Amino acid sequence: MNKKLLMKKAIYALITIFIVLVFNYFLFRILPGDPLAMLLRNPKATPEMIEAAKQLFGLDKPWYTQFFDYIENMLTGDYGTSFFYKKPVSDVIAGRIMPTLIMVGFAEVLAIIIGILLGVIAAWKRGTRLDVGMLGFSLITYSMPAFWLGMIMVVIFCVNLHLLPTSGMLTPGATYANTFEFLVDYGRHLILPSVTLGICLVGEYALTMRNTLTDVLSEDYITTAKAKGFSSGYILRKHALPNAMLPMVTIIAINLGFVVGGTVQIEAIFSWPGLGSLMYDALRARDYPLLQGVFLLITVSVVLANFIADIMYSYIDPRVKE
């Protein structure tokens, strides 16, 4: 990728992050629920108290100073204090990042592998029962709300089969003799949330893979390869798949916003102690500083991930020069 394009993309990503910051600023200040509004509604509040509160929140300064203070705080990781946990927001968030990454990571890997497999089989056996079955499966799982699938999974695997725990990340109060026991317990808790999220994601990947591979298989160079007498398996592996994989990279990146949405639902259903359930809890407790922090972290990560995918895409697809 040339430097000019890279610069342009980087600037676009920065602009988006800046809009996110501005949006966040106004959203959490103008809308109801800011601490000063609550104080003003209290009839016992004296002018001195209001003045002190204004000073505390920096509201006595002109708006541009307030805005730059806010930007500085956001950039230095100072997100204020959580109403509910009575701890700095950044501390509360820090402990929640790993569980989400692990859960989503497993789900994504599962969904990508199975999605690609299903898509390849469907495209290869286009028009057969196998293809129709794959299409049906993909479309139905794609239409399913993540939280509802989660409920169904709990009914099947926890209530009826008694195979897996319903919620949390570790058995409460359990002591582990060694790392292995710990990992087994963790894994047992991880299976349901990860598999549920994976099932929700697999449809989109399978459909994309099927469509692009069908496109690629109708290209002239595939006909040429056939005419040269290569076996169909060889053509699929060496000619068709490498080209069909390209759009998958984009889809996986574009899908990230959707993955985050699914994560919130899944974590809420299974009480998985990650960012999603933290956001859900912050919302229920109307813990605005925490909500703002989580929201900002999630959005900025997705913007950055998209930017990285954009760059990666132009590296693996040499045709993207412009």
Place this chain on the structure above:
Amino acid sequence: MKSELRKRKIIEFLQAIRDNKMALTGSIILGIFILAAVFGSVFIPFSPLEFGEVDEMLLPPGPGHLLGTDDMGRDVFANLIAGSRISLFVGFTATLISMVIGTIVGLTSGYFGKMTDQILMRITDFFLVIPWLPLVMVLAAMLGSSIFIIIVVIGVTSWAGTARVVRSQTLSVKERQFVERTVSIGADSGHIIIRHILPNIFPLVFANTVLIVAVAITSETTLSFLGLGDPSTPSWGMMLHYAFECGAASTGAYWYYLPPGICVVAIVLAFTLIGYAFDEILNPKLRKR
């Protein structure tokens, strides 16, 4: 002459839908839901929000209550019917808002170009890339949970994809000769956009929009489920919310948590099928494949 041509195009389009299995399946499912939403309540002697007596709570399906009752004694079937009305209403109105915003932004951006395009497209990027459910959750939590606010929030946050499609289509239509000719005889921008560009991009907007209906319905359900819904509105999401809160999944009250979920899947599937089929029908390159 012109209306003849248009009529023939519409007939061709309808024939294409009839011949397309996906579109046909989707249309049939959707038709059932529309009928249920319009006429369903005539056949049910219960009101969806009417609480039952203590001995009427969590009744399994039976002769009186066809699909049983929920933990507050309300008839599940009556709620399902009312829910289909809410879902379709939310789906269509939110999509209308999204379609109008998306079309206006896309047209303006594509037609005027330059700085206008730059600014509008950066805003579009923001809405395109930002994780959508958290955004809607935050907005719904801040603005309150009436069904109209939920509709507006969904509509205002889901137009970015449409804007992109409309913009690129506007760019290509703008370069065509008939537009250049119209400019050269002195037509103003408004006339060109409304009379010449809009009719040419409308089919694509339409195909794009059908998929948004599915998204809008899913998000209303999800928001309601997460407790951000309108408690005075009987929707499938609210049913699932109550079902989860009362632990219907672990007590085996399958008639409570299964039907609303199946309805959501069916209606979203219907719109997804129709959307994909429209894409195929309106995009000749895909059709030949």
